[in-house]
Amino acid sequence: MPELGPSPLAAGHELPVDEARRRVLATLRPITDQQTVPLTQALGRVLAEPVVSPIDVPAHDNSAMDGYAFRGADLAASGETRLTALAETVFAGAPTSPAVPPGHAVRIMTGAVMPEGLDTVVPIELCRVDADGVHIAPGVLRPGENRRPQGEDLAQGKPALAAGTVLGPAELGLVASLGIETVPVRRRLRVALFSTGNELRTLGQPLDPGCIYDSNRYSLMAALQRLGVEVLDLGLVPDDPAALNATLDRAIAEADVVLTSGGVSMGDADYTRDLLAARGQVDFWKVAMRPGRPFAFGPLDGPGGRRAWLFALPGNPVAALVTYYVFAREALLVLAGATARPLPALRARSVAAIRKRPGRSEFQRGIVEPAEGGGWQVRLTGAQGAGILRSMAEANALVCLRHDQGSVAAGDEVEVWLFDGLR
Numbered sequence: 027m028p029e030l031g032p033s034p035l036a037a038g039h040e041l042p043v044d045e046a047r048r049r050v051l052a053t054l055r056p057i058t059d060q061q062t063v064p065l066t067q068a069l070g071r072v073l074a075e076p077v078v079s080p081i082d083v084p085a086h087d088n089s090a091m092d093g094y095a096f097r098g099a100d101l102a103a104s105g106e107t108r109l110t111a112l113a114e115t116v117f118a119g120a121p122t123s124p125a126v127p128p129g130h131a132v133r134i135m136t137g138a139v140m141p142e143g144l145d146t147v148v149p150i151e152l153c154r155v156d157a158d159g160v161h162i163a164p165g166v167l168r169p170g171e172n173r174r175p176q177g178e179d180l181a182q183g184k185p186a187l188a189a190g191t192v193l194g195p196a197e198l199g200l201v202a203s204l205g206i207e208t209v210p211v212r213r214r215l216r217v218a219l220f221s222t223g224n225e226l227r228t229l230g231q232p233l234d235p236g237c238i239y240d241s242n243r244y245s246l247m248a249a250l251q252r253l254g255v256e257v258l259d260l261g262l263v264p265d266d267p268a269a270l271n272a273t274l275d276r277a278i279a280e281a282d283v284v285l286t287s288g289g290v291s292m293g294d295a296d297y298t299r300d301l302l303a304a305r306g307q308v309d310f311w312k313v314a315m316r317p318g319r320p321f322a323f324g325p326l327d328g329p330g331g332r333r334a335w336l337f338a339l340p341g342n343p344v345a346a347l348v349t350y351y352v353f354a355r356e357a358l359l360v361l362a363g364a365t366a367r368p369l370p371a372l373r374a375r376s377v378a379a380i381r382k383r384p385g386r387s388e389f390q391r392g393i394v395e396p397a398e399g400g401g402w403q404v405r406l407t408g409a410q411g412a413g414i415l416r417s418m419a420e421a422n423a424l425v426c427l428r429h430d431q432g433s434v435a436a437g438d439e440v441e442v443w444l445f446d447g448l449r
C-alpha cells in the first residue's frame with residue numbers, strides 16, 4: 027500500500043476539494059479477487075475481464091422490416107418499380123431461403139435471413155401488391171435500406187465490454203446476445219459501516235432527553251446499497267476508546283473499507299485521533315468546503331496484518347451525504363475495480379441569486395428541471411444548514427460552486443451534479 031503524504035492539517039490550512047479528491051483517488055488500489063457468476067446474478071457487478079464476442083451479432087444479414095426483399099439495383103431510376111413476387115415467404119428462424127432471380131421480390135419477415143444477393147427490403151406499408159407483382163412508388167426507398175448487416179452490432183473477436191464495466195440491464199443483454207451464460211466479476215467490495223456518538227439512538231429505541239436518532243447509518247447504507255457493495259452494518263458505537271477499538275478490529279478483519287460518520291471534528295473526543303494514529307496513516311483533513319469541512323481518510327491496520335481503508339465522514343447529516351458523494355462514492359467504485367465515473371454534471375441557470383465567498387467549495391442542494399425555452403434551470407431547496415436533511419431529500423442535484431467562484435446572480439449558469447436515482 028502506498029505511503030500517504032504529510033497531513034495538510036499540519037500546515038494549518040484548508041485543503042481545496044479538488045486536491046482532497048486527487049489525494050484520495052491517487053492512493054487507492056482495487057481489490058483483485060474474482061469469481062464467476064451467472065448473468066441472472068450479475069446485475070451491478072464489476073466485470074473482471076473483457077468480454078470478447080465469440081460470434082457475429084447478428085449472425086447473418088437479416089431484414090429490419092416485414093415486407094418484400096429484393097435487389098436495390100432493381101429500383102427504377104425514375105417512375106414506379108415493379109417486381110415479380112415469388113409465392114413463398116421467408117420467416118425468421120428459417121435455416122435456408124429461396125433463390126430470388128433479378129427483377130423478383132420475396133415476402134420476408136423481420137429478423138429473417140436475407141436471401142442470397144438481396145440487399146433491400148420495402149416495408150409492406152410502403153408498397154402495393156397485386157396480381158402483377160410488387161409496386162414501389164418512386165422516391166420511397168433507397169438501395170440497401172432495411173437490411174441489418176451481419177456483425178453490425180458486434181463482430182466476432184471484437185471486445186464487447188471492457189473490464190471494469192458495471193453490469194447493467196443493457197450490458198447483461200449484450201452478453202446474453204453473444205450466447206455467454208456466465209461472467210467473470212470482481213468479488214463485491216465489503217464496506218463496514220457504523221455511526222459514532224453517545225447522543226445517537228437506534229430506531230426502535232426510546233429517544234432519551236438530549237438524544238437524536240441515528241440517520242446517517244440509514245442514508246449511507248442506502249447510498250452503499252445503490253452502489254452495489256456489500257454492507258457490514260456495525261450499528262452504533264459510543265464515544266469510548268475500548269468500544270471504538272473493538273469495532274475497528276472487527277471492521278478491518280471483515281471488510282475492505284470502514285465508513286463512519288461523526289467524531290472527526292475538534293470536539294472533546296480527541297482520543298479518536300490518537301487511536302486512529304496508532305493504526306496506520308489516517309489523515310485528518312479540513313477541506314475547504316461547505317458542508318463537510320472535517321474528513322479523515324487513510325489506511326487502517328487491524329488484527330492479523332489486515333488493512334482497510336477508512337473514510338470518516340462528518341456527523342452532520344447533510345455533510346455526511348455530501349462528503350460521501352464528493353469523496354467516497356467514486357473512491358469506492360475504484361476500490362471495487364470499476365471504471366469510476368464522477369456523478370453526471372450539467373450547467374443550469376440559477377433561478378435566484380446565491381451568496382458565496384471565494385476560497386472554498388460549496389455544495390448546495392437544488393432541484394434541476396427543464397427551463398422554459400430550453401436548457402436547464404436550478405432552484406435551491408430552502409434552508410441549507412449542514413444538519414437539515416429535508417433540503418437534501420427534496421433535491422435531485424448538488425449545486426457545485428467551485429473554490430474560486432464568488433456569488434451567483436439570478437440567471438447565471440452554475441454547475442450541478444445529478445445524484446437522484448443514480449448509483
Ligand SMILES: Nc1nc2c(c(=O)[nH]1)N[C@H]1C(S)=C(S)[C@@H](COP(=O)(O)OP(=O)(O)OC[C@H]3O[C@@H](n4cnc5c(N)ncnc54)[C@H](O)[C@@H]3O)O[C@H]1N2
Binds near residue numbers: 221291318320339412
Ligand atoms: N470547533 C469546531 N467545531 C466544529 C467544527 C470545527 O471545525 N471546529 N466543524 C463543524 C463541522 S463543519 C461539522 S460537519 C461537525 C462535524 O463534527 P463531527 O464529525 O465530529 O460530528 P459530531 O460532532 O459527532 O456530530 C455533528 C452533528 O451531527 C450529528 N450527528 C452525528 N452523527 C449522526 C448520525 N449518525 N445521525 C444523525 N445525526 C448525527 C450530531 O448529533 C451533531 O449534531 O462539527 C462542527 N463543529
Ligand code: MOO
Binds near residue numbers: 315316340342413
Ligand atoms: O461539515 Mo460541516 O457544517 O460543514 O457540516
